Amino acid sequence: MHQIFFWGFALLAVFSALMVITRRNVVHSALFLISTFFWVAAIYILLEAELLAAIQILVYAGAIMVLIVFTILLIHVEETKIINPWQRQRPIAILLGVFLLGEIFLILSRALFPESIAGTALQQVAQEGNTEAVGKLLYTKYLFPFEVASILLLAAMIGAIVMAKREIEK
């Protein structure tokens, strides 16, 4: 049962991802991107990581997608010429893609996954619940990255201000 759902979601996610990069209409691409995010979130739920799934939907499908759609609105897609100047790259790209895919398959087929990791994490989750476990980790062991991420956002914000300022001054 679990397996069937997993393959279903996974295939849908991959299919949507493919559609994102093959659609000519940017709005369609954006919609398929949302769908990709959703299917990935579904896989998270299968893995009993509800918090992650929720964040995935809130942040990606919510915030980031809104941003993308706004951008599309602002740059007038219909006016932008849809060109494909990279025909000649296609064979190389396909070759490279196949090569990389092969490599990934090889890696995964030979990889050694230690069982202990999955075990401990699941135990913790089972005891405390998903959200609580993540929260505890974020405020103890991963406190530092959690805090420093805010400085990353600060840098991004200053960057946005600088760029906006420039537009105004023009």
Added chain:
Amino acid sequence: MLDYIWLVPTFPLIGVTINGLLGKRLPKKLVGLVACGALGLSFLVSVIIFFTLLHLPPEQRYLEKVLYTWISSGAFRAEAGFQLDPLSAVMILVVSGVGFFIHIYSIGYMHGDKGYARYFAYLNLFAFFMLLLVLANNFLFLFVGWEGVGLCSYLLIGFWYERKSAADAGKKAFVVNRIGDFGFALGIMLIFSTFGTIDYSEVFQAAPEKFSPGALIITAITLLLFVGATGKSAQLPLYTWLPDAMEGPTPVSALIHAATMVTAGVYMVARCHVLYLLAPISLTVVATVGALTAIFSASIGLAQNDIKRILAYSTISQLGYMFLGCGVGAFSAGIFHLMTHAFFKALLFLGAGSVIHALAGEQDLRKMGGLRRNLPITFPTFLVATLAIAGLPGFSGFFSKDEILWEAFSSPHGHFIYWLIGIVTAGMTSFYMFRLVFLAFFGSSRIETDRTHHIHESPPSMTMPLIILALLSIIGGYAGVPHVLGGANRFHSFLSPVFSGHHGGGDVVDPSASTEIVIMTMSVLVAVGGFLLAHRMYIKRPEVPAILADKARWLYQLIFNKYYVDEIYDFLFVNSIKNGANRLWQLFDVRVVDGSVNGIANLAGQGSSLLSQLQSGYVKSYAASILIGAALIIGYYVLR
């Protein structure tokens, strides 16, 4: 007094600092005074040190003065330190002495040049690095001087940058020297990884203990070092820069050719004699390259018409002698010739400079003639130098050249062939030098009329050095009169602490003294023969050369065009490297990356920036490069 050895290179450094930073604002007289004074003081200190050394018993004539530890970490140590022994004492005397006279001469020669201060700053810097080179107590410090003189030679040869030929010559000297330095640097690294140290005394002590003669690693080290020497000392096949180096001001040629730079290679080989004696193959290579260079460039010298160019080829040829001496294990003979050569070759160049000065820049022998009456001081001094280089008895070149020839014949590392090549070269040398003298100073004047009113003897600041160097060219040889002529070969015994325990040459009165006399007589005969032939061809029957050149046309052309070596090098290396680099660039950054953009032609000129106008695809190609790299790296890990 010996402790003050560091003063020797310090004075020129002070000179550089003053002239380099303030030269523009100082009056010309002061600039000259500072530069000459700096080197004069070095010379003075060197003389005092030399005599202090003489007063010590031979086994105590050694001093290592470590200023401080330069680099040290873990096993690696290099000091900034000086080593004073008879060999470096001789070298600093030659470098600072001959350099000093050249500095004085330059005051007059460069008088009207707008780059006066710059010139003297370079000149002092050159002397500084050369003194550092000969005084260093380890290979890395030697390398500092080695690179330094290379850099200065580049600046000085290209001094008159307005002339394209001068700039090109500077570039050529630079490139060729880089090839040599490349080998040299690898040699030093190999020394370090073999011995774990780069200190002379430690390396030279460890080498005979750790390795038996013929050890492969020692052979590799010595050959690599010799590659450096061929570049710096202009030996086959890296000699091509030296003739072009004539493009610099004449005193610079004198400095480069006589006292500094080119002698660095010979000094280095002599300094490393311990290593070379452990590597018979390398010794053979050194001797063979030396002998071949000697005869090869002497033959080129036969047919040149540019007065400085003839002297340049003669320098290469004489350096060949020095290497021949070192290669047959007669290191002190090589150094002896280095010293006498410094005297007479400096004199020859300065004399040639005086001639060129008098003729307002004319360097073509065909447009000279009969100058002996106009230049009453230049002519006799030039003649002295010619007699010395030709090896006529009584002059300095006779003693030193003869010692090398005798060693080439008799030393255990020597061979009859070496001697034969040497003696033929001696004949050629005598011939082309007298040819030069006859064409320039004798016969009827062929000077262009607009230059005739110019002709005048040079000012005293130029003729004084000529006279002093002429004296040295005569008496310099008496430091090493061989035993067979009743002398004591003091030069050799002075150097013997350095080369002790090894066959240094001329140390014993050979039982076969009669053979030595015969050999000596033959070289005198050859020298006289060269003189007579030149006399016959250029004084008695001046039409002969033209007829000869006509009869053996291809041979004459071949020699005249210097065996076309420059052309061959250009074809083989210079062009192919240039094209290769260009092609590499086009292949990667242009074809692979921007290949999809139609504009390779634009790119060659402007770089890719013109085309990269934020077209999204362009970044894609960059990303593709990253992706390919990633795929290959992962592939390496997965697919192995």
Added chain:
Amino acid sequence: MINLSLLTPEIIVLITALIVLILDLLPWRGRKVLLATVGVLGTVGALLITMGQWDLREEAFYGMVAIDNFSVYFKALFLIICTLTILLSINYITRGGIDLGEYYSLVLLATFGYMFMASGTDLITIFLALEILSLAVYILAGFMRHSPKSNESAFKYFLLGAFSSAFLLYGIANIYGVVGNTNLKDIAQYLSQEAALKNPLFLAGMGLLLVGFGFKVAIVPFHMWTPDVYEGSPTTVTAFMAVGTKAASFAAFLRVFFYTLEPLKGQWVPVLWLLAAVTIIFGNTVAIYQKNIKRMLAYSAIAHAGYILVAMVAGNDLGSSSILYYLLVYSLMNLGAFGVVIIVEKKEEENLTISDYRGLAYKHPMLSAAMSLFLLSLAGIPPTGGFVGKFYIFSAAVSGGYVGLAIIGVLGSAIALYYYLRIIVYMYMYDPEKEFLDGPVPFFSAAALVITAIGTILLGITPARILELAHYSISYLGH
């Protein structure tokens, strides 16, 4: 185990960045110099405190950050770089019309990121630090408003930087998947098992880390962005990233590969060998053909990354301490060379081609002398710091048994001398055709040049002390 006080230097830098932002709101004309002064004071203060942390060997934030000699050495280096960059920028950004207060703030934020690149002991920390510095530098690269080239360079850098970050992150994910942890110590622990060394998933993760770091330090074939971005960015920013980003990325690169992935040396050394060789040959040959001095310095920066890789390959005692030493020398001489370019550059990208330097020596002898010093040091001519560093690296390679690589390195630097000397020739051997500067050399820029010049010479003449320091720093890595 938070130990917040151990992070005082970083916090000072962060607060300085914020103060600068706020002070920029002052309605006072002369405030720009005030901002720079505050920035310099902040970094110098942080530098002093950092130096006080020598020999501390502590951990903070549950093993996410380490205060060891390795990180202290690098943090000091970054703070010096930051100070010099600010000094060089004061006049330049006013001339270029980009004197927003955010400029200094971003430089300080990037430095904040640099510092955690050196002290991060968790892949997550390192990744975050990398993102902070990258983001700041992306914006700085596009700071030259109205210049299409600057915009383009920022955009390219951003796209490719994000692309390469993905590789890094994917690598981290792979390693997490195998180890179940991102802490460098735990990963090292995991690698002590025999079987772990052959796990393809882990090896692939390592390869991806290599790509991510390779991009930031600009080694072939991940170097493509370098010339374009270096050329388009404001020159002060170019200097800052050529030196700072490279050194910071090498710091993290070293900590991860020298300490954690040490047991896998046999796996990454051959790859680095090849990359080093290609980088040195490619960087140096292509540099010959550059006409723009910033592009030339970009290719030279690529080549220098190659030299440092040689030392990484050598890996012995000599090699590892030579990396730290070389990065210091590289930073000083490169900042110096860029500093001269910054001073000589005029508005509208004037004075940026190599032939523009003709005759500089006749108008500005001191400036040319300084430039010659930096170029000779970059070329590795004695007695400059560059020479000592290069000699050190190549002898490390020889004694480590990598003679072939040493030969390539020496050959590469032989080629390099050609293009460095070309600028010297232009400066000294041609007559000037124009005035170079509108006024005298600005005071702050001159101060920065004096500092870098003295450093470059001192490191060449008396390198012993710094070498010891470097040796001491890296040999305590992870202990």
